[in-house]
Amino acid sequence: MTTPEPGDPAPRPPGTPAPPEPAAVVQAEARLPTDDERRLHPWSWLFVLLASVRQLIVPLGALVVFGGRSEDSWQLIGAGVVVAMLALASIWRYFTYRYRIDGDSLLVRSGVFERSLRQVPFSRIHNVALHQTLLHRVFGVAEVKLESAGGTRPEAQMRVLKLADALALERVIRHRGHAATDAAPEVSPSTAGDGETLLSLGMGEIVRLGLISNRGMVVVAAAFALAWQVFPERRMLGLFRDFWRDAFGYVGQFNGGWLATAASVALFVLLVLALIRAFSVVLAIVRYHGFRLSQHGRRLTVERGLLTRVRASVPRRRIQAWTLRESVLHRAFGRRSLDIDTATSQVDPNQEKPLQELAPVATPAACDALVNHVLRDAAWPPAGWSPLHRRAWMRLLLGDIVFGVAAIAVATWHFGSWGLLALLWLPWAWLVARGHAARAGYAIDGRLVAVREGWWSRRWRFAELDKVQALELRRSPLDRHFGMASVWVDTAGAGAMSGALRIRHLPLDEARRLHARIAGEVARRPLRW
Structure with a gap:
């Protein structure tokens, strides 16, 4: 049973007839009939082959380059044999891969020598990602990935489906995945088609984004x-x-x-x-050409891309944390960026998640309105921010000086007396430390815990209390010297760039009280994925 979100429809009592399904879902299920096994697109073997060759492009390229001489022709023959074997494996995979919709689950039958039958409940699917390269668009197909929280690979990856079938499968998962939680239908007739548009970027906004980004x-x-x-x-x-x-x-x-x-x-x-x-x-x-953020019931969907089209969706309840960013160039254009962390599987931890940028660029008012729309009954931005320790700027400056002195010593040793020009960095470090400490702070209420930091480049990071997974009180040697401590709040899905929600450089007693308060709030409510 999934905990209903504030503002969502009440669960349907047992024995009550289910409401009629939206027309778009009925059409999707008619296109993908249940209890019938279906194959992938007839050209799916070609895309599987291209994906395999792409992984071996370096050794195959070396064989072609260094095998051009007649006496080394066996290398070219070897490369041809490898490609032929990959082609046969791809064709055989097409004939052995089946999928069908069985009630509230997707059954996937696959395997060449070792056959497997994988059952994926729709209620466990966190993200549905549709990927279309230029070649996909020429053939009118799309690659589909179904992801859940955790794991090292997608629950199911289909290379490839006809685009209409991929969209129909997405609608069925969206509808039945929510129906499996005994809650009201996720999709209403008014939002079953293209959904409600929350944000779209025109060419002017995309040009601003390009000027802002690096x-x-x-x-x-x-x-x-x-x-x-x-x-x-x-x-x-x-x-x-x-x-x-x-x-x-x-x-x-x-x-x-x-x-x-x-x-x-x-x-x-x-x-x-x-x-x-x-x-x-x-x-x-x-x-970001054609960027559009839409809402289909309780699921958010992002579409973007000029040559490669990407369509990814995730339920609102799967959002673990939020990050607002504002650089100097953002402020010059009056814009911000809004990112989210979601708990989804990912093969490569350094690879960008399909749905991470909820608003690549938007006005501050639009970002705040988007947060309040998705996080219903939450108050953003907070009414007040609690400051850091009164000597936090000294702690920040001292930490920078430790690394700065080492850099100045290296520059002086390498460039001689010219390296002393690096001392001009110290006034700037003092200014940044004072500005950061004066502006940084944290806020907590019955729904959210938030932190803001930065002066030159600013960042707000916040999460719902019932998404908190771990809590830690930290003190470095410098923190102990200044009588400070930091509270680290960890959520699922945090990437390498976002990291934990860190409330740093608080007075020790205040940090302990904050740690106890958050721990008490988290203990009173269940963890919501």
Whole structure:
């Protein structure tokens, strides 16, 4: 039995006739009849083959490159044999893979030599992800992943289904998964189709997102690192030396002196930054084109992508924690970003979850309204924030100085007296520490526990109390010296970038009281996944 969320319809009493199913669900079940085993799309073997070849692209490429000579033709033959075997395995997988809908579960029959029958209850499916690359769209198909909390792989992965069948399966899971909890139907006739749109991004917002983000810089840095590994180090240094000499030689022809040289360097830096931002805008358009966040009953669905279309959905109750981000560029454009943590399986912990960015970019008012819409009966933002320890800025500054002194020593040893210029970093560190300590704080009420931090780049992180899984009181040596402590609140689904909800640098007695209060609140209510 799943605990109903505040504001959801009351459970249906036993013996009460079930309400009529929405027309969209009836059509979906008519397209995917129950008790009938179905195969994947006839071209599914091709996509399985391409996925297998993609994993072996490096060794196969090496065989092709180094097997071009006649005396090494056996290497090319070996590569052909490998591809042929993969093709046969993919075709055999198509003939041995079956699925059918059985009541409130999905039955998947698969296996080449070792046959297996896997039963996946709809009520345990947390995320339904539809993935469409450009090739998928050409064939009119989609890859479907069904994920649950925990685990190292999806509960079921279908490569591939016809797009209409994939959407029909998503509707059936959405409806029957909620019906299995004995609660009211998740989908109403008004929301059974495209759902209620909560947020959509036009081209103007996507361009703003590209200007705000640093994705272009990440790609440029990766390309530079790859070039440095591929080309000899001397050649790379020679290219930079020749470019620098030619550029400044051209500027020196105008006899402008050091002022013209400084202006040229500044212009060159601005040009590079402009190109990086332009690249970020292009990446944002490719990734977020047609972004739409919609609600289907108690399930949130995100669709996005220009070349590769991604459609992912998750029940509201599966959201474990929320993160609001606001960088300097966010504030310049009057925008914020809203991310969520969900407890879903993931093969690669470094891989981005299908539904993580609830609002890649939106106004602060839109982000707050979205939080209050999904977290019904919650008050966001909190009415008041409790401050940190009065000497928290000293604790922050001292922690930065420990690493700063080491960096200054290394710079001085490497660059001589010029390395002392790194001392100019200390006033900035003092300013950041004072600003962070003055603005940071925490808030807790009967529904949420929240923390805000940062001054230059700001972040708000919060979670429902009944989603808390672990609680910890921490004290480092510096914390003990200043009479401070930190409270770490952990939830399921926290990624490497988000981490635990940390309320740091509180007075020791206050940290103990907060720890006891949260522990008491959590003990009185069941854990909701």
